[in-house]
Amino acid sequence: MTETSSRLLRLLSHLQTPRRWAAAELADRLDVTTRTVRRDVARLRELGYPVETLMGPDGGYRLVAGTAMPPLLLDDEEAVAVAVSLRTVGGQPVEGIGPAAVRALAKLEQVLPSRLRHRVSALGEVVDAPLPEPDMPSVDPDVLSVIAGAAAAGERLRLLFRGERRVVEPHRLVPVRRRWYLVAYDDARADWRVFRLDRVSEPARTGQRCADREVPGGDAAAFVLDRLYSIAPTYEVDATLHMPAADAVRRLRVDPAEVTPVDAASCRFRGRADTVPWLASRLLMLGCRFEVHSPPELADHLRDLAIRAAAAAGGTSATDGRAVAQAPPADERRATRKPTSSTR
Structure with a gap:
């Protein structure tokens, strides 16, 4: 039983890497047969992990989004990175993210091995988290997630920006000075634009594919900084x-x-x-x-x-x-x- 549980954890760790896994490759990694891999995948499904079977000559498996959040496996470096990120995220102007980060950090630190808890504590003692500014406008997390999804999928986006309807091709989200900005190509203006997300509302994905474009200079963060310095008093x-x-x-x-x-x-x-x-x-x-x-x-x-x-x-x-x-x-x-x- 112990060997089986350990193997299931190793299988889950592989599947959490976002790629297609051939049954033969997983069998080789776990030093088992493809039949054992199929049985272990069935056990993961019974535990609530949405493992999708992919068709093809070699077959394959992939972990996909399900209806509930299953437990995640993190290696040491990933766990420390997540913990440090949660400590510093409170200064970001995303509505409600501070309390959510505190809850997530408490859950994570509760299960961290002592060797990692000491590393996270040491970093927390010397890293100053930015304090949220009282007058800083916040960003609706739903707005952030819809825009991020459209940018990742390469879809055109409808949005309301300062009361004006726009259709844009989202490219990148860039945080600068505790504000979030969207770098996007504005179809109506036939040019690249920078949008402050606290001024954006009602984003909706259109399902239409974006054209293959490159942001001027090739660096979205540098593009945002250049625009901000050129249009704002400095x-x-x-x-x-x-x-x-x-x-x-x-x-x-x-x-x-x-x-x-x-x-x-x-x-x-x-x-x-x-x-x-x-x-x-x-x-x-x-x-x-x-x-x-x-x-x-x-x-x-x-x-x-x-x-x-x-x-x-x-x-x-x-x-x-x-x-x-x-x-x-x-x-x-x-x-x-x-x-x-x-x-x-």
Whole structure:
């Protein structure tokens, strides 16, 4: 019985790899006969696993979607990857995903072997999960799943975008700065477009195949970033941070090229963002002293925050705080905001 159960688990592990498995190949992998493979497949079906028999000269099997979620088998690396992903997914602006991720993580950690539980715990101690922003619009998970299904199947998609009906050819979903974007070819405009998913509703698959197209540049993520920087106001920040450069890169989650060491205890951060409040929150959450050299809008915003914080603390002087924003003299201020155009 033990040998049979072990063999069933190994068979299930193979079938969970999304491909067609010939009976002879499975028999070779399990070191059994094809007749035994057929019996084991029948046992898996009795346990609720939807194993489909494929026709052909060699026959074959494939695990397909069923009416219920069967147990999954994960190897060590897959289990750790899923656990870490569940720890960090709470910051994504998908409606209801945070509580669902917590429930799934609790179930997973309950059955993790001790050797893997220690690895997951160690990663959790040093990885900072992004906090969801209170004003960040969320994405309906049903919208996300319908669009993802259409993109994976290569089907045209009908959707409502900011009140306008569109028919598009979905290509890729790209998460950027806690927002989700769809890269798609817009049939009516005969051009590639980027759609923010929190502005999309009523997606419906049409069943019509998409044309074989390649996103400009061949990289959907780079295409989204290029469009966002070209259509949105961008602020370039230049600040001295009183923390080691390696710590700043880790805490800010930025390209190391944006952080230059000044000495062992401080560094220069040069980056950009589309909003001043977002820049301010990133710097303040570092928990270290810093000086802002540009843009002046950021220094002004920090002063306003300091005044409000001082008032909330009962009249404490705004200069008593440890986060210091130093703006250049008024006659040296230069607007660092790039030209803007209307956003989609």
